[in-house]
Amino acid sequence: MAVDRTAPPPLGADPKLEFPAIHRDQLANGLRLWAVAHHAVPATTAILLLPAGAASDPPDRPGLAALTGDLADEGAGERSALELHDALARLGARLDTDVGADATTLALTVLSRHLDAALDLAADVACRPAFDEAEFERVRERRLHRLIQLRDQPAAVADRAFLDLLYPDHPYGHLAIGTEESLRALTLDEVRALHDRAYALSGATLILVGDGDPKDLLAAGARAFAGRPRAGRAAVGPPAAPSPPGPPRARFALVHRPRAAQSELRLGCVTTSRHTPEYHALLVLNMVVGGQFVSRVNLNLRERRGYTYGARSAFDLRRGPGPFLLQASVQTDATAEAIREALGELDDLRGARPVEDAELEAARAALTRGYPRSFETAGQIARACAQLALYELPDEYFVEFVPRVRAVDRAAVTAVARKYFVPEALVTLVVGDRERVLPVAERAGLGEVAELTPTA
Amino acid sequence: MLDIPFVSDTLDNGLDVIVHEDRRCPIVAVNVWYHVGSKNEVPGRTGFAHLFEHLMFEGSAHHDRGYFHPLQEAGAALNGSTNADRTNYWEVVPVNALDLALWMESDRMGWLLPALTEAKFNNQRDVVLNERRQNYENRPYGLATMALVGALHPAGHPYHSLTIGSAEDLRASDVDEARAFLARYYHPANASLVLAGDVDAGRALELARRYFGDIPAGPAVAPVTVDAPPLAGDVRLLLEDRVELPRLYLGWHSPAHFADGDAELDMVADLMANGKTSRLYRALVYERRVATEVAASQNSRELSSFFQIVATASPGHSLAELDAAIMEELARLASDGPEEAEMERAAAQAEAHFILRLQTVGGFGGKSDQLNAYNVLLGDPGRFGEDMARYRGASADRLRRAAATWLRPSARVALSVVPDGRADLALAGAAPVAVS
Numbered sequence: 054m055a056v057d058r059t060a061p062p063p064l065g066a067d068p069k070l071e072f073p074a075i076h077r078d079q080l081a082n083g084l085r086l087w088a089v090a091h092h093a094v095p096a097t098t099a100i101l102l103l104p105a106g107a108a109s110d111p112p113d114r115p116g117l118a119a120l121t122g123d124l125a126d127e128g129a130g131e132r133s134a135l136e137l138h139d140a141l142a143r144l145g146a147r148l149d150t151d152v153g154a155d156a157t158t159l160a161l162t163v164l165s166r167h168l169d170a171a172l173d174l175a176a177d178v179a180c181r182p183a184f185d186e187a188e189f190e191r192v193r194e195r196r197l198h199r200l201i202q203l204r205d206q207p208a209a210v211a212d213r214a215f216l217d218l219l220y221p222d223h224p225y226g227h228l229a230i231g232t233e234e235s236l237r238a239l240t241l242d243e244v245r246a247l248h249d250r251a252y253a254l255s256g257a258t259l260i261l262v263g264d265g266d267p268k269d270l271l272a273a274g275a276r277a278f279a280g281r282p283r284a285g286r287a288a289v290g291p292p293a294a295p296s297p298p299g300p301p302r303a304r305f306a307l308v309h310r311p312r313a314a315q316s317e318l319r320l321g322c323v324t325t326s327r328h329t330p331e332y333h334a335l336l337v338l339n340m341v342v343g344g345q346f347v348s349r350v351n352l353n354l355r356e357r358r359g360y361t362y363g364a365r366s367a368f369d370l371r372r373g374p375g376p377f378l379l380q381a382s383v384q385t386d387a388t389a390e391a392i393r394e395a396l397g398e399l400d401d402l403r404g405a406r407p408v409e410d411a412e413l414e415a416a417r418a419a420l421t422r423g424y425p426r427s428f429e430t431a432g433q434i435a436r437a438c439a440q441l442a443l444y445e446l447p448d449e450y451f452v453e454f455v456p457r458v459r460a461v462d463r464a465a466v467t468a469v470a471r472k473y474f475v476p477e478a479l480v481t482l483v484v485g486d487r488e489r490v491l492p493v494a495e496r497a498g499l500g501e502v503a504e505l506t507p508t509a
Numbered sequence: 510m511l512d513i514p515f516v517s518d519t520l521d522n523g524l525d526v527i528v529h530e531d532r533r534c535p536i537v538a539v540n541v542w543y544h545v546g547s548k549n550e551v552p553g554r555t556g557f558a559h560l561f562e563h564l565m566f567e568g569s570a571h572h573d574r575g576y577f578h579p580l581q582e583a584g585a586a587l588n589g590s591t592n593a594d595r596t597n598y599w600e601v602v603p604v605n606a607l608d609l610a611l612w613m614e615s616d617r618m619g620w621l622l623p624a625l626t627e628a629k630f631n632n633q634r635d636v637v638l639n640e641r642r643q644n645y646e647n648r649p650y651g652l653a654t655m656a657l658v659g660a661l662h663p664a665g666h667p668y669h670s671l672t673i674g675s676a677e678d679l680r681a682s683d684v685d686e687a688r689a690f691l692a693r694y695y696h697p698a699n700a701s702l703v704l705a706g707d708v709d710a711g712r713a714l715e716l717a718r719r720y721f722g723d724i725p726a727g728p729a730v731a732p733v734t735v736d737a738p739p740l741a742g743d744v745r746l747l748l749e750d751r752v753e754l755p756r757l758y759l760g761w762h763s764p765a766h767f768a769d770g771d772a773e774l775d776m777v778a779d780l781m782a783n784g785k786t787s788r789l790y791r792a793l794v795y796e797r798r799v800a801t802e803v804a805a806s807q808n809s810r811e812l813s814s815f816f817q818i819v820a821t822a823s824p825g826h827s828l829a830e831l832d833a834a835i836m837e838e839l840a841r842l843a844s845d846g847p848e849e850a851e852m853e854r855a856a857a858q859a860e861a862h863f864i865l866r867l868q869t870v871g872g873f874g875g876k877s878d879q880l881n882a883y884n885v886l887l888g889d890p891g892r893f894g895e896d897m898a899r900y901r902g903a904s905a906d907r908l909r910r911a912a913a914t915w916l917r918p919s920a921r922v923a924l925s926v927v928p929d930g931r932a933d934l935a936l937a938g939a940a941p942v943a944v945s
Contacts, residue, residue: 056720058571058620061579061612065605068535068707093533094867135795138785142854145861164861191798198801198823201753205649314646315639346577356575359635362643382643415582422584422603429534430868 070425072451073434075441076267080279083255087438088270089262091431097168097263097270098431101159101179102439104291105251107231108154108224108373114239116231118251119152120196121244125159125252126150127188130177134188137174146171148178152229155372156443157251162432165263172277179252180281189241200233207310207317207382210507211484214308215319218480218505219376223298254281256291258442262431295373298323301480303503305494309487316388316485320395321378322478327370327444333457334465335368335473340416341408341466342366342399343379347415349398350379360387364395372444377473385486389493392481399479402470408463421455511863513876513893516710517884520718522726523698527880527890528713529705531870537706537713538871539600539610541618542881544701545694546594547674548667548733548812554682556637556674559591561690563633565598570620576613583609590873591672594811595885597878601871604707611720618700619724621691630684638680641673649752652944653926656748657760660922660942661740661815667733668812676945696727701884705870705877735812737762740920747939748926754801755934756821757828758924759835763816763915766809766886772899773911774816778805779858780851780908781838782818788838789820799826799834811886816916828925828936839916846909859900863893 073089080086110117126148127134141148146163148171159179163171203209213228220226259278261270325331336344343350343366350364364381379399383391402408408416427433441450481499483490491502517527547558566576566589580587583606589598600610645651655671662669702721704713740762764770782789782805793800803820820831847855869875883892924942925935932941 056612056615056723058612058616061572062608064583064609068604070535094864096861096864096868135786135791139850139854142784142786143850143857145857145859147861162865164864191795194798194823195794195801198754201824202649202801202821205752207647314642317647345581347575347581352575355636356632359632360639362636362640382639382647384639384642415578419581419584422582422606423586424584425535425603426584426586426601429536429870432868 067422068425070428073428075438075448076271078271078275080254080275082279082281084278085258085442086271086274087258087260087442088267088274089434089438090265090267090270091262091434092264093431095165095264096431097163097165097261097265098435099161099172099175099274100260100435100439101175102258102260102442103157103179103252104155104256104443106153106156107227107229108295109247109251109292110224110227110231112222113235114231114243115227115235116196116229117235117239117243117247118157119229119231120192120236120239121247121251122150122152122157123196124184124189124192124244125182126178127192128183128185130181132177137178140174141171144171146174148175154225154229158439160435165265168263168273169276172273176277176281180254182248184241184245184248186241189244193236193239196230197233197236200230200236203230204507207313207484210308210310211317211319211482214306214484214505214507215321215378215480215482218302218306218482219321219323220298221302224295225371225373225375226298254278258439260435260438260442262435262438294326297374303480305481305500306483306503306505307487307490308482308484308505308507310484311486313385313484313486315382316385316483316490318381318383318388318391318395319378319482320392321376321480322473322475323374324368324377324473325370325374326372327375329370331469332370334461334469335370336420337413337416337458337461338402338466338469339366339368340419341402341412345419350395353394353398354381354383354391358387358394360384360391385489388483388485388490389497389499392483392494392499393497396479396481399474400476402467403474404467404471407467410463413463413466417458417461420458424454511867511894511897513867513880515880515890516714517890518714520697520722522722522724524721524724525701525884526714526717527701527703527884528708528710529703529870529876529880530708530710531705531876532707535604535707536601536870537604537607537704537708538875538877539602539607539614540703540705540871540877540881541598541614542701542885543596543695544699544730544885545596546592547670547672548593549694552665553678554686555670555678556672557678557682557686557690558596559672559674560634560637560679560682561687562589562591562596563637564625564629564687565589565617565621567629567633568624569617570623571616572613573624576617579609580606580613585610586872588873593668593672597881599871599878607708607716611716615720615724618695618697618721621695622688625684625687625691627684630687634679634682638676641676645673650750650756650926652750653748653756653758653924655944656746656942657758657817657922657924658815659944660744660746660924661760661762662737666737667735668810692727694730697721697724698726699730701881703877703880705875705880733812737813740922742919744922745936745939746922746924746942747932747935748924748942748944749929749932750926752926752928754821754824755828755928755931756819756926757831757936758926759818760922760924761816761916761920763807763814765813766811770911770915771807771809771814773903773908774807774915775809776855776859776900776903777842777908777912778807778816780847780855781805781842786854788842789818789835792838793820793831793834797834799823799830828934832923832936836918839912843909843913843916846905852905856901859897863897
């Protein structure tokens with residue numbers, strides 16, 4: 054049969070997706086165990102979720118949680134740093150620590166036949182880090198050197214300055230790596246104190262996803278963690294969710310980067326928490342703004358004007374009010390125009406050019422039909438479960454995702470755009486060449502520009 | 510025995526079709542490789558193969574608008590990439606969008622020309638120039654690999670230029686050249702299609718024939734050959750950049766993808782610089798703390814490869830110290846070979862690596878991409894097991910010999926990247942190199 058090339062073929066009925074069943078247990082020391090069977094390859098991913106991250110850094114110690122996470126695998130249990138990593142490598146295991154704003158996660162991926170041995174090493178890292186003085190000095194130095202290198206990177210300079218603008222004196226106002234001043238002042242006792250608070254198993258969840266029977270996965274988790282201490286001395290529940298920040302430091306700011314080939318742009322505002330009932334409407338709004346290639350801002354700045362390799366956006370929702378962030382690197386001579394276009398696209402969605410029916414359908418369909426792809430690998434399933442655990446979402450979250458996205462209508466999208474894309478609340482940051490950006494920005498009427506000195 | 514089972518067929522127009530069933534998740538990966546990359550570019554038109562890749566997303570005769578629209582609305586993830594040897598394109602779609610993805614891929618394989626306009630060409634050239642600014646010009650150390658690769662391969666060599674090309678060449682190119690490039694390289698006989706995922710193999714082959722079978726075959730593409738001279742000694746170069754810390758790039762010629770010594774050097778790269786137990790991490794970063802970071806890689810390619818070691822100096826330490834420490838470890842490896850513990854770690858890591866490569870059907874590096882890599886570069890999709898066997902069979906002595914043969918101090922490029930105005934921080938005798 055010849056192919057009909059007059060139009061692309063219609064889609065058949067959407068496939069049915071089976072969501073993974075989560076099996077649960079809890080140890081006497083308080084650790085919650087979750088297990089999901091996923092029969093793909095003979096490997097298991099385990100994520101230990103500790104519900105405290107960079108937002109738990111004391112106000113004068115930005116970088117403490119990240120340094121603690123970095124130091125935890127530099128010697129643990131009976132093993133020195135090199136012995137620990139030799140043991141992991143001999144199992145072909147990979148153990149990564151990530152410190153985000155709200156949580157610290159240890160992620161282990163290993164062939165299932167080595168699961169017991171690898172989990173035992175991971176449990177040592179989480180519960181019995183050596184916190185050796187010499188290793189502490191070494192890790193501190195390595196992170197100070199990293200800060201020096203981040204000064205060279207326009208994107209890192211922009212991320213740091215933008216958070217500080219948007220969240221003045223707030224737990225979300227700093228990068229996880231912290232600042233030079235803070236890293237120099239940190240002590241090993243402070244690291245130990247944070248570990249006591251943040252790594253308490255009573256608040257943690259261990260998620261195991263692999264090719265075993267869920268009962269066996271739960272038993273493996275119990276074997277590795279049951280004998281571990283109930284909690285550290287200062288154990289408490291998860292830290293309180295941060296409150297909304299005060300007003301931004303400036304509405305429009307620039308970090309000078311002489312002779313920069315491009316301007317690194319950040320536009321955004323403070324929004325709401327992950328628990329908001331508006332969650333699905335915000336996802337749809339984001340798909341229209343900058344959440345996919347065919348979003349308005351990317352099509353405008355890249356496909357229509359060629360100013361950038363790409364623009365993208367996200368609502369980074371957290372336990373407290375997270376940011377909406379739109380970012381792009383644009384050619385220097387188009388900086389002012391790109392800002393004006395991007396702000397215009399955000400404003401249009403509030404009423405001048407609200408989301409259209411076809412656009413709404415495309416955004417919802419991309420989210421709902423794309424959903425099965427997020428459940429292909431053990432690592433994806435484990436990360437999805439970690440989101441449930443961190444934000445205390447019900448298991449039905451997965452099943453309800455598609456109907457809830459389908460239920461978002463034009464009015465709901467316009468309502469959240471009106472609520473959050475308030476011109477007075479939007480902050481713009483440029484990391485670029487002052488001499489070439491500012492005169493144009495002034496002529497374009499973008500308002501007063503605060504010039505920032507990059508700090509690290 | 511681990512493997513990626515498949516069935517395959519070659520259509521009358523020369524298109525290779527390969528199908529792998531994996532019914533775990535209701536998705537299908539569509540993956541197309543064209544056997545063309547920056548190595549096929551003509552002099553003065555570097556960057557053209559990659560620019561052309563962009564044009565494949567701008568609409569074809571029967572769908573003359575953005576390629577992304579219908580596919581993202583169908584729930585697809587999609588992308589493409591160009592390297593020295595090949596250009597690949599992929600979609601991962603829910604099973605009900607397989608027909609759509611094949612319709613779209615076949616339309617741009619067979620009917621791109623009528624939709625290829627000067628306006629699209631100019632727009633995507635601007636986008637690519639911005640991609641170049643973002644990933645090379647405005648990025649610390651972003652021009653270093655360009656300088657290194659340029660010095661490893663003489664002017665005129667297919668690998669002399671990085672795939673992104675020069676801004677000047679990109680600006681000089683035009684849409685007529687894109688039309689000629691399309692006719693020469695983008696046709697079934699120079700392409701390979703893999704479908705992998707929740708689909709019956711027989712049905713998948715039938716669909717592939719249906720959508721791609723009526724696209725005319727194009728002219729055969731002659732293989733690129735090269736006669737590259739060996740490096741003339743210890744070539745020392747210097748590049749000033751907007752960076753805080755000096756960084757040393759060491760490069761060597763090495764065996765082509767799948768040639769004798771290729772897997773061995775990949776393992777050498779791991780034992781030198783992958784993980785905290787690796788030799789260079791331990792010596793330079795952990796113990797002596799003269800470097801903030803170190804990396805090594807065997808960059809496998811079709812005609813010839815290059816091996817590279819990159820290390821950044823800690824504040825207060827010199828590139829000469831780094832160079833001496835690295836070359837000392839290389840000399841020790843070349844004379845004594847790896848230790849038993851290193852071979853045990855390498856075997857465990859290789860096994861895990863190959864098994865984890867089987868986790869996902871689509872995207873860069875997924876099973877569909879691997880089948881196409883084996884098919885296009887080696888002429889046989891079924892080389893996964895043999896690939897793994899190369900790593901399993903590599904003995905300590907084979908690694909030692911590979912290091913001794915290829916990573917010699919007398920035939921290398923040593924590029925010092927130093928902060929602007931600090932040429933004094935480069936290795937002794939380094940000559941300034943121009944890249945932009």
